[in-house]
Amino acid sequence: MEAELIKNDDEKDKTDTFEDILHIVGNNGPFQKRFIWIYNFTYALILSMIYYNILMALAIPKHWCYVPGRENTNLTLEKWWELTIPVETDSYGQDAFSKCKHYSSDNKTSTTTCQNGWEYDKTWYETTIVSDNDWVCDREVYVTQSFVYARLGEFAGTLIAGSLGDILGRRFIIVFTILSLVLNRICMLFISSNYGWFMVLSVLSSTTVNTGFLASLTIGMEITDAKLRETVLSAQYIGWSLGVAILSFIMWIIRRWDYLFLISTVPALCLFIFFRYLIESPRWLMSRGKIHKAYVQLKRVADINNKELPDNFLDRLYAMNKKRTKQKNGLLSLVSSWRLFKNTVLLTICWSTVLLVLQILIYNFGNLKGNPFLIFFLLAMAELPVNIFGKLFSKYFGRRLVQFCAFMCAAISALVVIYYCEDDRPILTLGLVLFVKFFSYLAVYIIDLQAMEIFPTNARQTGTGLCLFISSAVCCISPYITYLGSTYDSRYPYVVVFLLVLIGGISGTFLPETSDIALPETTEDARVFGKDQSYWNFLNRKSKYEPPKKKYGQITC
Template identity: 35%
Template sequence: MDSVYERALSEVGQNGKFQKRFDIFYNFIFTSLWAIAYNSIILALVIIPYSCQLPSKPENVSGMEWKSRYIPTYYDNSTGKVAFSRCQIYINPDESNETKACDVYSYNKTWYKSTVPSENNWICDDELKVAHIFAYSKIGEAVGSVIFGWFGDIYGRRLSYVLSLFLLVLGRLISVLTSPWYILFVAGCVLAWFPSWTVVQSATVISMEISAPERRSTIATLRTLGYSTGMCIMPLIYWWLGDWKTFMIVTTSTQLPFLLFSWKILESPRWLWVEGKPKDCVKELNRIAKVNNTKLETETKEEIFMTKATKTTEAFRPLSLFSSRRLAINTILQLYLWASVSLSYTVLLLSSSEKSDGNPFLEFTWQSMAEVPATFLGAWLADNLGRRHAGATAYSVSALMWILIFFRECGTSTWLQEWWVGSTLVIVNRLATTVSYYVIYLFNMELYPTCLRQSGMSMGNVFSSGGSAIAPYLMYKRRTLDTRIPGAVLFVVTLLGTGSTLLLPETLNATLPETVRDARDFGRGDKFKYGAIQLNTDPDQQPKDNE
C-alpha cells in the first residue's frame, strides 16, 4: 500500500540516532515519569490501619486492659483468632454491652502520614467509597481506551498524546483540590484515567512507525522497563514526602514540561502519508534525516506528493474480530487473558501498598523491581519456548503462588507464616504476572491481522480495565469478610489462564496474518510456513534468518 513511504523511511534511516534518542526520551524516561503520575492515586488511596480513638487512659491501667474495656471483640474466621473491632466502641462499658460506631478514629501513621481515606474517614462502612473510586476510574479507562484509539487514528498521534497528557494533569489537579467533596474527587480520578495508556501508546506507535521491524521488540522492552522503573521509584517518593497531597502535586508536576513542549514531538510521518498530507509527511521525514545525517531523495519526495495511500475501513470494524469461528475464539481467549492478568496484577499492587506487617514502600519497590528481570525473562521464554508455553508457564507459576497465599492466610502451615515467605510469594507472583503481560502483548501484535490490530489492542485495553475494576472489591472483601478470598479467586482465574494460553495458536517464527482472511485460517494445520520472526532486544543486532 505504501511502498513509497517505506522507501522514504529507508532513505532517512530506520535505525539511526533519531530513533534511538526518541526511544530513550519517550519510551523510557517519559514512560517512567508518566507511570508515577498515572499510578500515584493507588498509594494516595491506601487505607492505613485504624481503630476507634479511646478516652484518656489512667496511668495505673495497661493499654490492653483499657482497650478491652472499650472495644468489643469478634472471632475472625479466616485467622481463627479473636480480634478487636475497628469500627465499634462500647457506649457505656460499665452498664451494658451496647455499642455504637466510632465518633473519632485513630490512625497508625508509622509509614503514611496521610492518605485520602484517612483524611476523610473513608473507612468502616465508607470503605466501599475507595473501591468505587477505582472501579469508576477503570470503567472510564475502558471507555477512554476505545475513544482515544479511534481518536489517534483520525486526528493523529501527536494530538492524541497532547490531549491525553492534558487530561491526566487536569484530573490529578482536580482530585487534589476537591478531596473533601467525594463526587468531585471521583470526577478528577476518572478524568485522569480516562485516556488510559494513550499517552505512552501514542509515543510507542510513533516510534514503531518510524523504525525498522527488527526494532519493535526493543521499543516494547524499553517501554516496559520505563514503566517498571517508575513503579520502583513511586513508593520511595511517597515514603520521603509522607503527605498524599504533596506527593500528588510533585509527581504530577513532572508531566508539565512534556505538556508544555508537546508541540515538539514528532507526528507519525506514516500516519500523515496515509491521511493524504504529503507536505507534512515530508517535513517530518526531513526532521529524521537531519538528525540521522541522511537525505530524502528528490525523486522519492516527488513521488510522495504524487502518490496517494489507499485507506482501509476494516480498522473501524471491531466486530470483524468475531467474523469467523477461529478468529472469534482467538479473540475471546486473548480478551480473557487481558482481564485475568490485569485482575491479578492490580490485586498485587493494592495488597503491597496496604502491607501492615512491614515497610509498605519497600515492599512495593521490591515487587516492582521484579518486573525488570521479568521483561527479559519473558522475551527469552517467548523466543525459546514459544508464546504459548511461555504464557502457560507464567500463568501456572502465578496460580501456584495464589494457592500458597491462600494457605498462608488459612494459617495451617508454620513455614508459610514466615515474613520472608509472604514477600517471596508476592515477588515471584509479580514476576510471573509481568511475563504473562509480555506474552499477551506479543499475542496481540502477532495474532490480529494488520488491518484490525489497533482495534484488537483497544478491545484488550477495555477488558484489561474491566479486570482491574474488580480488584478493589476483592480487596474490600479481604478486609471486611475473609482474607482468603483473593487467593482462592485468583487461583481459579490464573489456572483458567493457563488453559486459555495453550488453546491459542503458536506465533513464534510464523508468517503472520495480514488480512482478516489470513487471521481466519491462522494456526490451522501447517498451512502457514514458518519463517524468521524473532524477538531482538539489541537494537544494533539484525535478526537471523533460518533457511
Template identity: 30%
Template structure:
C-alpha cells in the same frame, strides 16, 4: 488502620490485655472496647459499661491512624473507615469503569486523528485530573471523575507511544522497543514509593506528579506522528517527510524499499475504520478476544498483588518496591524469551506459572495457623512475600509480551481502537479487584489467590491459540488481519522470518 480513641489509660489497658488471651467479659466491659471477630473492634465501643447492659455504638471520639508507612492518605484525611470503608472500593470501581468508557474514546481518537494528538491529549488529561483530585476528595462524584481521567489516559498514553515505536521499527527490533517502554512502569512504582517517603501528604505527592507531567508536556513537540498511520489515511507525502526527518536525525538515509512499504500500507486506506471493523473477520475477532482475556488477567493480577500487601503483613513500601524490581527484571527476561522462543509460548508459560504460584500461595497461607488478633505461626510471612513477588514477576512479563502481541496482531488502521477495547475490558475487570482483595481477603486471605490461580491456568490454555507474531510482518489492512496466522500448526516452535523480509519491513 483505624481504632477508637478512648484515652491513654484505655489504650494502655488494651495493650496489656493483648498479651493475655482470651479476654473475659468483665475485662472488656472495664476497657469499654467492643469485642469483634476475636479481637478488639476498631469501629465499635460500649456506650457505658457492658456489665450494665450497655449497647455497642460507633466510636465516639474519632480515629487515630497508623502512619508508619503513609503519613497522610485520602482515606485517613476523609475518615473513609468503618461504615464508610466501602467508599475506597467504590471510588476505584467507578473510576475504573468510567475510565474504561473514556478509554474507548481515546482509542478511536488515536486511529482517526493520529497517535501524536492522542499523546498530547493524554498528558493534558493527567495534569487536569491530578489538579482536580486535590480539591475534590469531599465531593465523591467529582473525585471519581477526576480519577477516571487518569485511568482513561494511562493505557492510551502507553499504547500510543509503543505503537509509534513498533511502527517505526523493523521486525527484529520491535520487542526491544516494547521492552524499553515497559521498563518505565516499574520505575514509576519505585518512584511512587519514594514520593510517599519524601512527602508527608498525598497532596504533595500529587503536586509532584503534576510537575512531572508538565515536564513531559514540553517533550511532546518532538513526539513524531506514525508514518504508517499517515499512509493509511492517504497522507503518503507527510509520511515520507517524517521518515526523512527521522533518518536525518539519526545521521542515515531511507532504505530503497521505503516507497514499497508505503504503497503497501496505503492499501488500508480503503478499509472502513471503526469499532465494528473488529467483526470484519472471525480471525481478527478471535485474536482480539483472546488478547482481551490475557491482558485482563495480567493487569488484574498486577493490581491485586500490589493491593494484597495489606493482607500479608509486610512493609507495603518494601513489598511494592520489590514487586517493581521483579517487574523490571521480568520485562528484560520476557524480551529475551519473546525474541528467541516466540511470543505465543512465552505468554502461555507466564500465565501458567502465575497460576501455579497462586496455588502455592494458597498452600502457604493454609499452613499459617492464625492466632487471636490476626498473628500467625508456622511459615513466616516473608515466604508469602517471596511468592507474591514471583507472581508479580511473571504477571508483568506476561503483560509485556501480550501488549506487544496486540500491536503485532492488529492492523495499523485498527491498532489504537483494539487497544482501547482491551484496556476498557481490563479496566472493568480491575474495578473488581478491591472487592476481591479487601472484602474477599477479609473473609479468607486465601480466596484472592484461589481466584487468581484458577483464572490464570484457564487463561494459559486460551492464549495458546493465538498466532505467533515474532518475525512476522505487521498487518496493515483488514485483509491482512483476516489472514494473519492462519494455516500455521498449533505445535509450532520454530521462528521463521517471512521471505519478504529481504525486501524490508
C-alpha cells in the same frame, strides 16, 4: 538490451513497502533511540507514578475508635485498648482489636460503633485521603468505590480514546493523556473532602491512561526495525516499573498524600520540552492516505538520523498510496475476517484475565503484613526482571510458549499462596505473591507484544483499545475482590487469581506465533496471519507468512 528493458520494467512495477521506506529514513538511528528514551522509557515512568499515586493516597492506615479519657491516665495505648476496645477475628483468622467498635460501658458487656471518631496509626502515613476524611468502617467502601469509578473511567476511555487514536492520531492521544492526568490530579488536591466530585475526577483521570500508554508504544514499534520491537516494549515496561518503585520511596519519605500528588504529577509537563521528537506515526498517516503529512514526519526522522532522502521519495509515497486498496478502518475491520475476529477475542480474554490478576495483586498490597512502602516497592521490582527475561525468552522461544509457561507458573504460585496465606508467615506469603506478580507480568508483557504484532496498522489502536475497553470493564470488579479479602477471608483474592490465570493460559495457546514476522499492514494481511501455523508446534517460532502478493489495486503501506 532486451534483458535490460525487462529489468527496468520490473523496477517500475516494483512498489515500496513501508519497511523499505523506513530503511531509507533510518529505522535504528539517533531519532529512534531518543524517542525510546523520552517517549517510551521516561513517559512510562512518569505515567506510572501518576497512575498509582492515587493508590498511595487512598491507603487505609491502622485505625481504632477514639475513646476519651486516656489523657487523664498513665496507661499505654495497648492497655487502653484492652479496657475500651473489643477483640474480634480479622480476615486472617486471628484475634485483633476491633477497628470500628468500642465498649459502651465499663463492665464490657456491650459494644457500640465509634461515637467520637477515630485515631490513626502514623507509623507509615502522616496523612492520607482516608485519614483526612474518615473513610473507614462503614465508609471504607468509599475507597473501594473510588477504585471502581477509576476502572469505569478506563472502561469508557479505552474505547473512545482508542478509536480517536486511529482517527486523530497517536500523538494527539499522548498529549491529551498528559494534560488530562495533570489537570485532574491537581484538582483532586482541592476537592478530596467532597466525595461526589472526587468520584467524578476519579473517572476523568483514568479515561486515557491505557490508550496513552499504548499510543507511545505503538509509535515506537511502528517507526523502528522489526528486530527492535522487544527493545521498545522493554524500555516502556522498565520505565513503568521504575516509576512505581520510585513512587513508593517518595511516599516513604514525605508520608503525605498531597505532597505526593504534586511531586509525582507536575514533572509530566517536562515531556513537552522534547516535543519535537514526538512525531505522528508516519505508518498510520500512510494508512489514512495523508501522504504529505507522512512525508513531513519521515523527513524529520531522516534529518535527525542524518539520512539523505532521494529526489523521488515523495513520488514513491504517492505510488504506495495510489495502489493501496480502500480498507475498513475502526471496529468494522476487526470483524472483516474470521481469523482477525478470533484473534481479537483471544487477546481480549488473555488481557482481561491477566490485567484483573495484576489489579488484584496491587490493590491487595495493603492487606499484606509489613512495611507497605517496601511491599509496594518489591511488587514493582518484581516487574523489572520481566523486561530482561521477557525480551530474551520471547525472542528465542517465541511468544506462545513463553506466555503459556508464564500463566501456568502463576497458577502454581497462586495455589501455594492459598495454602500458606493464613499462616503467620508474612515473609513467605510476600515471597509467593511476588512470584505470582512476576509470572503474571511476564504474561502481560507477551500479550502486549502480540497485540502490537497481530492487529493490522489501520486498526492497531482500535484493536488494542477494544481489548483494553473490555479488560477495563472486567477489572472493575478487582476492588471488590480485594475488599472481600480484607473483610472476610484473605485467601479469596488468590483463589480468583488461580482461576483467572488458568483461563488466560489456555486461551493464549490459540493465538498465532508472531516472533520475527513482518507486521500486518492491512486487514488483508491480518486475514492470513498465522494461517499456516500448527497448534502443537510451540517451538517453531518461524512462520511462513508473507504479505499478500501485490496486485494491481492492492498494496500495503
